[in-house]
Amino acid sequence: MKLVHLGDLHLGKTLGDFDLISDQKYILDQILDIVDKESADAVLISGDVYDKAIPSEAATRLLDSFLSSLAEKNVQTFMISGNHDSDDRLNFGKTFFESRKVYISAVFKGTLEKQVVSDGDKQVNFYLLPFVKASQVRHYYLEETIENYEDAVRVILDHTDIDENACNVLLAHQFVSGKGADPSFGGSEGVATLSVGTVEKIGYDLFDKFDYVALGHIHSPQRVGREEVRYAGSPLKYSLSEVDNEKSVPLITLDGKNVKIDLIPLVPKRNMRHIRGNLSDLLKPENVCDTEDFIYATLTDEDIINDVMGILQQTYPNTVKIDFDNSHSHEIEQVDISKIAEGRDFKDLISEFYEKVYGVEITEEEMAVMRMAAREAGVIDEAD
Numbered sequence: 001m002k003l004v005h006l007g008d009l010h011l012g013k014t015l016g017d018f019d020l021i022s023d024q025k026y027i028l029d030q031i032l033d034i035v036d037k038e039s040a041d042a043v044l045i046s047g048d049v050y051d052k053a054i055p056s057e058a059a060t061r062l063l064d065s066f067l068s069s070l071a072e073k074n075v076q077t078f079m080i081s082g083n084h085d086s087d088d089r090l091n092f093g094k095t096f097f098e099s100r101k102v103y104i105s106a107v108f109k110g111t112l113e114k115q116v117v118s119d120g121d122k123q124v125n126f127y128l129l130p131f132v133k134a135s136q137v138r139h140y141y142l143e144e145t146i147e148n149y150e151d152a153v154r155v156i157l158d159h160t161d162i163d164e165n166a167c168n169v170l171l172a173h174q175f176v177s178g179k180g181a182d183p184s185f186g187g188s189e190g191v192a193t194l195s196v197g198t199v200e201k202i203g204y205d206l207f208d209k210f211d212y213v214a215l216g217h218i219h220s221p222q223r224v225g226r227e228e229v230r231y232a233g234s235p236l237k238y239s240l241s242e243v244d245n246e247k248s249v250p251l252i253t254l255d256g257k258n259v260k261i262d263l264i265p266l267v268p269k270r271n272m273r274h275i276r277g278n279l280s281d282l283l284k285p286e287n288v289c290d291t292e293d294f295i296y297a298t299l300t301d302e303d304i305i306n307d308v309m310g311i312l313q314q315t316y317p318n319t320v321k322i323d324f325d326n327s328h329s330h331e332i333e334q335v336d337i338s339k340i341a342e343g344r345d346f347k348d349l350i351s352e353f354y355e356k357v358y359g360v361e362i363t364e365e366e367m368a369v370m371r372m373a374a375r376e377a378g379v380i381d382e383a384d
């Protein structure tokens with residue numbers, strides 16, 4: 001039996017001002033081609049199906065067409081919710097979809113949902129764990145101590161009857177870490193991962209009974225603790241820190257309890273690149289390539305360039321963001337903020353800052369507005 005493992009589709013996501021729907025359609029079509037070429041039997045989608053709890057219309061149309069295509073190919077689909085999804089909205093049509101072999105588990109109702117699929121004379125058990133927080137699980141197991149995510153998942157698994165003689169596959173959307181090593185973030189996972197502490201971490205050894213664990217949540221593709229516990233990663237680069245990621249789809253071949261994993265590379269319609277240098281150098285014809293890519297530019301020019309975004313976008317229309325690395329930016333970085341204000345009065349500081357940024361003197365009217373804001377914020381006293 002062959003499985004295609006996906007996660008963190010984030011349908012409907014935007015990059016700066018750019019809509020990614022056509023890129024997402026392109027990559028889902030590529031995944032459908034992989035499903036065909038490899039004669040995959042099932043597709044696993046491990047949460048963060050949508051980017052937002054209330055997805056855009058275009059995003060729902062895209063998921064609709066993807067699931068329909070899989071059903072037409074008679075491929076089974078297993079899908080769980082992630083922290084970006086609305087549980088109830090993703091659960092829409094659950095019972096109805098099962099008649100077309102699309103199995104959704106987006107709302108946790110106290111037990112781990114299981115689907116049994118026969119694979120020749122053997123059977124494969126698919127367990128679907130939607131994204132859960134401790135508070136949601138505690139509610140169903142009042143007699144247990146559930147203080148964190150790990151407790152929550154452990155209690156759920158302890159209450160699940162798992163036949164270790166069969167092949168068991170789990171879908172989960174959580175922050176799972178290896179022994180002493182946290183997975184490396186892609187950067188676009190969202191608020192939940194930024195605040196990640198020990199409280200949200202789940203040790204990978206909790207999943208020892210499973211032959212394959214299809215994880216979602218972390219956007220950089222990687223294994224956790226062992227080969228068979230794995231984040232598929234998002235199919236596209238969703239943040240600058242993923243610029244060097246090689247996006248791929250894990251293709252899992254199950255033969256009884258034997259698990260073989262192949263990573264099939266994904267090629268985006270528009271890649272994401274980080275370019276760096278002098279604006280004039282960057283725009284020399286010999287340095288310009290793949291002009292449709294999403295560009296993050298770091299400019300090293302010392303002089304101020306008017307409408308630098310406009311200039312760069314004439315060559316690279318999909319420039320997402322520009323920052324500077326020059327003596328001015330270094331000066332700002334090196335300044336010890338706490339020392340700047342020492343022994344200076346408010347008016348002096350603001351006038352100097354204003355002049356530095358705008359190149360002209362601040363007007364009295366503008367200064368009055370600044371004073372008012374500062375008083376409200378409690379930065380200066382009424383008398384100042």
Ligand SMILES: [Mn+2]
Nearest residue numbers: 008048189217
């Ligand atoms: Mn995600």
